[in-house]
Amino acid sequence: MNREFLLLSTALVLLNLIGTGWAAENGGSDGDRIPMLKVGTINQINEANPWDYYFGVYSMIFSHQGLVRFNNEGDIVPELATSWETDDLQKWTFHLREDANWHDGQPVTANDIKFSIDYNLEKDPLSKSYIGSIDSVEAPDKKTAIINLKKPDYNFLNTIAVVKMIPEHIFQSVDEPKKYNDKNAAIGCGPYKFVSFDRDAGIVTYQANENYWGAIPAIDAIELRMFKNPDALMLAFQKGEIDLPYYYSKGISYYYVPKLLENDDIGIEVYPERGITNVLWFNTAIAPFDNKELRQAFSYAVNYEELKNMFTAGYGTVPSAGWVPNGTLYYIETRSLTQDINKSRALLDSLDFKDIDGDGLREMPDKAKFQPKLLTRSDLPDSVRAAEMLKKYFAEVGIDMQIDLADKSTHGQIMDEKKTHEVSLAGTTFWGMTMGEGYGSGYTDTRNYGWSMVSDPKYQSMVDDLGMTQDKDKRKDLAAEIQNYYAEEMPQFTIYSMNIIQPYNALYAGWEYNPLHGILSYGTLSNLHKA
Template identity: 45%
Template sequence: MEAKKDSISNLSLIFCLLLSGLPMVQGEERSDNYAIEKLVIGTTNQVEDINVNDNTFTTYLETLLTKSLIRVDQSGNFVPALAESWETDDAEVWTFHLAKDATWHDGVPVTAEDIKFSLEYLPEKLGGSNWNIIESVQAPDNQTLVIDLDSPDGNFLTNLLMLRTLPKHIFENVADPKKFNEPKSAIGCGPYKFMDFDKAAGLLRFQAYDGYYEGRPAVKEIDIRMFKNEDAMMMALLKGEIDAIYIYSGGISYYNVPQIIESEELGYILIENTGVPAALWMNQDKEPYDDVRFREALSYAIDYEELVTLFTAGYGRTPTAGFIPDGSLNYVETRELSFNSTQAMNLLNETGMVDVDGDGLRELADGNKFQPQILVKSDSVRTAEILKKYMNSVGLDAQIKVTDGSGFWEIVDAKGHEMFISRTTPWGMMMEAGYATGYMDTRSNGWPMVDDQEFIELVDSLLASFSDEETARLARSVQEYYARELPAIALYWNDYVQPYNKKYQGYVADPIHGILSYETLFGLHPA
C-alpha cells in the first residue's frame, strides 16, 4: 500500500507542476476588440428546453456557460477549470483549490459551497450512478473543496469532466430542475452567458461574459442554428450561412465529404473517435441473451464489411470483439468480428434453437415461439432493419420496436429491453473505471447487466490501480473479457468529420466536446 501512496503522491506533484506552468488567458493582455464578432454553428442536435436535464442543452452548458473543476485539453490531459490545482494521497480523499476571481453571470462569486451543493443536489434530483462513489463533500472555506470517496478511485477525475456546476443561490429553491426553464436556469460561470432560445426558429444565442475571470474569449457572440436534417445543414454551410458544423461526439455523413473537398471555402477536421458509433447491447438478465453461445451466434450473423460500406462510405473500420476502438489508450488487438452465417447457425443449434414447425424461423429450446426484440430510437431504424435482415437469415424472427428518445431511455433505465442499438461517447468510454466499464457494469449504467464476479473484480482492480503498467494489464484483461463474453457487439468503428468555413482558423478539437473546446473559444481568428 505504501507503494501506491507514493505513486499517488508523485501524481499529485506532477499535477501541481503541470498546473503551475499552464498559460492562463488574462484579460489585460487581450485587445478591447473581439477577433470575431459572431460565429454561427449548425447542428442537427435538437434542444427541447433550457434545463439541466436536456441532454443537448447540457452540451452547451458544459462547454460555454459553466465550468467543472477540471477539463481536458486537446491531448486528453486533465487541466484546470474552476480548480487551479488539486491533490490526493490515496485516490480516496481529493482536495481541490478553486480560482479566487470566478463569478456567476449575475456577478455573485463562485465558491466551494456552490460545488458542494451541485454534487449533492444533482444526484438527488436527476440521479446518475457517476456520483454513487462519493461519501461526503466538504467546503472548509470559499476556495477549498474536499471530496471523500467510499473507496479509492484512480479514475475519479474523469467523472468530474461532466459536472454541471450550479449556482446555489439560484437552484437551492428549485424543487424540480427538469422543469426549470427560466433564463436563470442557464446562469453559469463560463466564458459565455445565455442570451436567447427561439425554439420555433431553432436558434440559441450566447454572448461573451465581460466578467469572465480568465479574460475575454475570441468570439463575441455564438449562435447555434438547429436543422431538422443534415442535407439542409450542409446546404447552409455551402452557402456560407453557417461557419461550422457541430454534432456532439459525431460528425457529418461521409457521403457529404466530397462536397467539402470540392469547395475552396470549406475545410474539415478529422477527429479520432474513441467511442463506438453503433453497438448492439443485449440484456443478460433475460433468456436467451444470458447464453454466451447465443450472443456469439449474433456476432457471426452480422456482415460488418457491409455496415462499414453503408454507414461510413468505406471510411470506417471493422471492429474487434474486444469492443474498445483501436487508437484508444491501452488498446489491444482481439478477435476481429466477421460474418459467418454457418458458424452463427451452428451456435444457435447448440443452444437448442431449431425450426420446429418448418416455417424457416427458430423456436426456443422448449418449443415456444421466439421473436427477439430490437429497441431503437427513430434515428437508428435503418440500422435496426439491417440487423433484422441479418438475424432473419439465420432463422431468428427479429422484431423492431421504435420509440422517441425519452421513451427509449425509460425502457433501458428500467432494464426492460432485450436488445437495443446505441452508440457510446468518448467520455462514456472513460467513466467508472474506463474501457466501457461504466456502460457494462450493472452497478453503473449496466446496459447489458454484466454482474459476474470476474468482471466486477476487474473493474474494482482498475479503480484501485495507480500505476500505468497495472492499468494497461487490466485494460487488456477487460478487452479479452469482452471478446470472450460479448456483452455488447460493436457494429463498426469510425473517425468523424467536423467541417468549417476556412474564413476562420484555429479550431481545436478535444476528445470530449470536439471543436467546442476551450482552445477554440480563445484561439479562433480570421484567416
C-alpha cells in the first residue's frame, strides 16, 4: 500500500481524489439494475445496533460513513470530508461535504463529527484503543471539523477511516447506546437505509437511499442472511438461494472450490490477503511468556508446511518471522519460519522447562506443571482445527497445551479488555494491520489493542518515531526495524495465512474487491449489473 504523501503547511486539497468517490460513480441503467442482492454470511448479528460488532461492520459497508475511506488500492480518499490539511500531524482540519444528509433528512454537520468522536470516547471504553490519541474536537462552523491529537500521528487518517459518524440529534439523549435498539439507532448517512432485522429468520434488509449525496447505488435492496455454519452457507449459495457468500475480512475455505467450479453460474476470484489468517499471540506482560527464548521455542515446534497444506492447499505461503504481510509498504524479507524440533527442545531445556516426573510433559522451573492455555474462538472451525494441530506440535516438545474455546464475545472481552489470556490464536484484518502506526503496532503495542501486550520502550520508541516523521527514508528504516524486532522477539507469529477466495453470482458483473470490506465494496454497490 503506497500512502506516502507530502504534508504541506497550506491546505492539502484532494480534489483529484474526489473523482474516486461515489459522486462520480454511476449506478446501473434501469435495465441493468439489480432489484435485490442476497448476501449470506456466518457473521452473527445480535442487535440492530451500531455497537453490535457485526451490525457495526455492515453499517459501515451500507448505511454509515466516516470522514475518509479506503479505496480499492488501500489508499485514503475523501468520504464525508472533501479535503483536509495538517501542518504538524497533530492538528487535523477536515472540510465537510455540503450535500450530505442523514437518512431522516437532517444535514450532516461538523457538530455531528465532534459529537460522534466525543460520544464514542465517553460511552465505549474500547474506542480508546484506537482513537484514544484524540485530545479534543472542534466545530468552528457547520462544515469544518478540527481534530487535535495528543501527539503527532502520521497514520491518523487510517485510524479515523473506520470511525462511523452518528447523528447528534438522535443520540444526544441516549445514555446507554449498546442497549438502544430503536430503529433510529441505525440511521446513518450512507447509500443504504436500514429497513428491518428479522431476528427469527436471521435476515437484515437494507434499501437504497434515494437522497444519497452520491450516485444512487446500482442495487435497489440488499438482504443479508445469516447462517449457522459455512456448510449451510455454501449449500445455499450452490442452490442459488443467495448471490454472495461473504465473510468480513476473510474468504471461503479452499475445500469448497472444486464443487463451485462445476457451476457455470458461479465465478471465483482470488485476492491477496492484506491481513493474516491465523496468528499465535503471547501475553508478554505475564510470566513465563515475557521470555523471548520461550516464545522462540514455541515457534520452532510448529510444522508450517503441514499447516499451509492443510488449511490453504496452494492458496497460502509459509510465513516469515517478520510477521508483516508481503505487499505492505516497506516490507522486508526476514527468515522463513521452519519447524526444528531439536532446537525447540534445546531452548526449553536451557530455560529449565524439563520433564521431571517422566510423563513426557515438561514442568516449569518451579516444578509446577507447564500447561499453558491456548484461547481461540469456538465459532471459527478452522481456528479450532488449527488449535488442535498446535496442541499436537507442542506435545511433541513436551508442552501440555490446554485449548480454551470461547465464543466471539467472550474472546473479544478477554483479548481487548481483560487481557487475561496467556496464549491466543486469532487472525488480523487489513485495517488492524494499519491501525496504530501501522505494521501491526495496534495489535502489539499495549497502548492500543495490545493483544501481545508489548510495553518494551525500544519497541514503543520505534512506533512513536514512525508516527512523528514524514521522511520516506526514515519511515522505511523504521519499518524495517519493527519487522526485525518481530523476527527476533516474536511477541506473536503467523502460523498460516492464505489468499482471499471469493465466489460470487456470475450472472452479475461489476464486482470489485476492497482490502477493508472485500467484495462488498463501494465499487460493487455502485457498479454491479446484469452480465
